[in-house]
Amino acid sequence: MKLNLNIQPLNTWLNTNNEPLLISGPCSAETEEQLLTTAHLLAATGKISVLRAGIWKPRTRPGEFEGIGSIGLEWLKRAKAETGLPIAVEVANAKHVEEALAAGVDILWIGARSTVNPFTVQEIADALKGHDVPVLIKNPVNPDLQLWIGAIERINGAGITKIGAIHRGFSSFEKSSFRNEPMWELAIQLKTLCPELPIINDPSHICGNRELIPYISQKALDLDMQGLMIESHVDPSVAWTDAKQQVTPAALAELVDRLTVREPEAPNEAFADKLADLRKSIDKIDDILLQKLGERMAIVEKIGEFKRDNQVTILQVNRWDAIIKKGHAFAKALKLDLNFTEKFLELMHGESIRKQTEIMNAGKAEKGIAAEQHNEVKA
């Protein structure tokens, strides 16, 4: 089901010269000189459309630099007057919204740590009522698409129609090369549910280091995201916050030059025809795959009934082990990714277990099973 949002297309409220939107600026405004020098260097690249700077910083532990505060608005105003760039800041409560709007801030964004809290988002939404300011909403820290959507709906419900989502990645318990796991599928789901909603990628917070930023930026553009928010600093080595992930304005310009912007639409009829042909072949294969999956499940059900009637456990580790081993051999021979193949088989096995559990317990503890099934579907 599509989301029922009232969103104005990005190009109707921000001029990006038909290029992907690029928002850049320091993680934190530190001093007037740092902000202005960075802003001038960024403006001189001719690459960016919006200048950003954090002035109220939600930090994990107390005692870290928590932002320069309202004085930063004066510096941003000066940067805007001198460079002509629209300015953007993060807001986390009603007071921030009021101060930012009074200072003529052009774009507000809601950070990941605020998006997680519906009370905070609602407070911001209420403060925005009656204003016509663009608002960008970062994904919540945790991979919860509904929470992200809920925040977008709250802001939209306050009458804000110039809205964008910022994909900044998600906290994960697992060790990873990323500071925040991209979990692209969540951004893809959001785009599928609301195709008119601009999604902007934040490679700085996904990567947590400079090195991976070009890779993530390119991937974001190839997933048809409409822009990038990349942190930059006149001298990242001395930055007060997020030093490892900021780039110099010169490095930013170089990075942007190396990106390839591809079109979502077919460039000509010949391409469209060839693509349609290839897709026909995929459709045929998908039909066979699903047909075979259905046949497989019917046999799994029979085995389930057989096990139930003979009091045999559902899980058969040896059999499962053999399937995985055979899967590995197939993956190698067919040049399929091993991890993908394993995940696919695991998904199938999980469904067999679920189905056989249902058969084993038919009529018994129905409530518990229904609850488990509900959770599995949700997950």
Ligand SMILES: C=C(O[C@@H]1C=C(C(=O)O)C=C[C@H]1O)C(=O)O
């Ligand atoms: C279908 C069975 O039950 C379970 C499901 C399996 C499967 O999906 O292939 C394999 C082993 C069992 O854990 C079976 O025992 O063969």
